[in-house]
Amino acid sequence: MGTIGDAVDAWYRYYAGYSSAFVEHALEELAGAEDLVLDPWNGTGTTTVVAASRNVAAVGFDVNPALVVVARARLLGMGAWASIGPLGQDVVSHAARVDLDEDPLLFWFTPMAAGSLRGVQQSVERLLVDPGSASRPPYQGASGMSTLAAFFYTVLFRTVRVLIAPRAGTNPTWWKQVAEADRLDPSPETIVNQFQASAAELAAGLHRDNYVGGVDVQARLGDSRDLPLEARTVGGVITSPPYCTRIDYGVATRPELAILGAGERDLKELRDQMVGTPTMTGKRGTAEQWGATATAFLDGVAAHASKASAGYYTNYFRQYYAGMWDSLAELHRVMKEGAPAVLVVQDNYYKDLHNDTAKILGEMAIALGFDRAERHDFPVIRNRASMNPRTRQYRNKASAVESILVLR
Structure with missing residues (x-):
């Protein structure tokens, strides 16, 4: 699939994201992408704007209104x-x-x-x-x-x-x-x-090349767990799900949401809607469905001696994987038979326990009916863990691994 080591697309600087070059390369290799490309976590819209510039029909969804606004701005003809x-x-x-x-x-x-x-x-x-x-x-x-x-x-x-x-x-x-x-x-x-x-x-800096905007490309509000799309209508997926690192993507966009008039109650409701939110929503899912790797990791977190492991942290990880299970089920529903889904995911650690997110999502995908899950790994030297000196008491390694996970 090529490298994701290029600079993250930075027309509107935001914590999460990947490069335009990565999306261009993925579009070149996606079989069936001439039908419709989907990004269920569209963020600032790199997938949709690159698809539009390549004359590929696409739709991107995000639960965050501020990011939908940015993604729509990038589609200005x-x-x-x-x-x-x-x-x-x-x-x-x-x-x-x-x-x-x-x-x-x-x-x-x-x-x-x-x-x-x-x-x-x-x-x-x-x-x-x-x-x-x-x-x-x-x-x-x-x-x-x-x-x-x-x-x-x-x-x-x-x-x-x-x-x-x-x-x-x-x-x-x-x-x-x-x-x-x-x-x-x-x-x-x-x-x-x-x-x-x-x-x-x-x-x-709006576009790097000639951009007409004649193809049907949309950036809309929507939840990855309940996509407003008909079954078997998507020819390819290019996306990066929220990382399982307790990043508060709602609070991260507080300045943008403030301009849109979102008050504290709106912000709390938005945070609770997000996959990967660090707030507790009560969603726990059924871990037995998720595969052996998720089960072993959750058991390890629950048994860990550090404070709040059996409570908040176990529930946080369960909540994240419950959201990803529902999201992958939606991808399987809307994708055409044999169509590829390209996901950029990052692993992390809970203390000394490796949370191999790519492997867990791959096992989920197989359980949900995808035929295969292929992964390609790339080291990420600078990440939130590497900036936290307290990680050294649990392990020597602070770097993360970013993976391209291809589901079919």
């Missing part, structure tokens, strides 16, 4: 590029500061700065979405957002990311609320300047 500059000027010229008592942006910003940012967001909504919806949170409207509106929302995402960088911690997937006295207070001029700079940056 070349015919609209010339309008980005003038529209950006219109957005800022029609923006008016909003008086705020409560707003998710107050997590980082003073009321004055948050009100200026909210004014820009509402200007985008009035000009590019629906004039009557500007005062309503766009949190659940991601699937229906035009690619042009999604582009300017993504510009706002980048603007906020740049402005809050001084308050970011060392963990790129976690945000700590800023104390009131330390809230950021950029001026309206600073916000407008950064918005315009972000628009120019994202416009310049």
